[in-house]
Amino acid sequence: MGGTQSKNVTDEEAMTSGRRSAGQDENLPTVERIRKHTVTHFGFRVLILARRGMLELPEELWELTELQKLNLSLNLLRSIPSSLGVLQNLVVLNLWGNQLTSLPPEIGRLRNLKVLFAYRNRLSDVPEELGCCTKLEVLSLANNQLTGLPASLSALSGLKKLNLSHNHITHIPGCVYTMKNLVFLQLACNRLENIADQIQALADLKILIVEGNCIHSLPKMICCLTKLELLNVDFNDIQNVPAEMHRLRGLERLACHPLDKGLHIMHNPLLKPIKDVLEGGLQALYNYLKAP
Template sequence: LCSNILSLAMRGLDETPAELWELQDLQKLNLSMNCLCSLPPALGSLDNLVILNLLGNNLSSLPPEIGLLKKLRVLLANNQISSLPSSLAAMHHLTKLNLSHNRIVHIPTCVYSMKGLVFLHLACNRLETIADQIQDLVNLKILIVEGNSIHTLPKTLCFLDSLELLNVDFNELQNVPDEMYQLSRLRRLACHPLDKGLHIIHNPLLKPIHEVLQGGLSALYNYLKPT
């Protein structure tokens, strides 16, 4: 076992052992599938952490001190979170953020400051909108927001020309922005959850978009492009 990797997954923990916060060389910490309701401020002392896995706990919030983890690249937290501490805006090295299966109504403002994000997973929350600031995440390749209550997509989403996978299935979308044809790296209309491309057909799309999509992504883009 590598000394800078620690897994305490599936231990039935309802609180973290105090000794944990003395392991300041830790780079990978797995606390998934426990019964944790909170994390102490001491989390901020693990300033060499690169990966933090909090999946499958009962956390309703994260301590502001998490913003001290300047080297963090991966944060996984499917819990009962409704907001994030603003200190997370300082996480410029974060490349993967999984906040699916939480209680988030609005994408926290700090997320739009995470300029290094390549992967953002917000499925199965309570989102109704995506803010125009989504365009700030210029390195984003994968955006998953399926299973929310999103009614419209901002046209600024279409400026993310690195996107290879956009999953907006199972929302309340009736239409798409005219600028969507600019997302040239999506390549195709995707069906399997792991496929790259655009996942959109499971929405109450109106005519003519619904019919146009039967011809695939190229048909949609041809329809949307200005003549």
């Protein structure tokens, strides 16, 4: 009995405490109620407002200027107000999985931003001001309606990972060729017909994915990317490969699984000699290409 009585008292105290806490929350200004949801994670001030079904953002959010990581993913947002520019301490901004048709020009004021996820939205263009975010290292604009990028993004010289897959891009934007620190470039499922010779400028590339396009041939200059560990050109219109391709020693095998390193070149109308040689593996291809 004593144990039961003790438990009842504890439960009653907890309920009273909960009611008191809820009452205290109601008395707080709205901005403080939002601030109570922020946490410190690995030294960063973080606020997660994902999966809230939000159609618009609370005005009080823009008072939390201390935020360094903000997650607004998987909501129903159609726009982000210009007030975003006041969050100048942001390092990571997660906007993926909304219904955004544009990003505000004020995003350019986020000079400390290193990671921007804006994939799975309805973006048809990107503001030129994004080029002012010169600390960006990771940028994902996949699954949108982009046809290109503004030339101003040439300033993103520190970018390491760029994902532009599943858009309407017909040629690799010129600004991409100036992003000389890129190690990962994803352009799958666009409308590319070629890769320009300028690709040789991306000497640090380790992963290049252009599967699911309409590329007719690979330029010789792609063979300058000797750090490549994964090159995926599956599902294109390629008939032949450059003779210099044997220089890509980092591609150690023919790969089938999407995550495997190596050369992915399946589902292309390869000419018969190349197709037959590939049955012997990547080394057989290299030997064939090197033969006088």
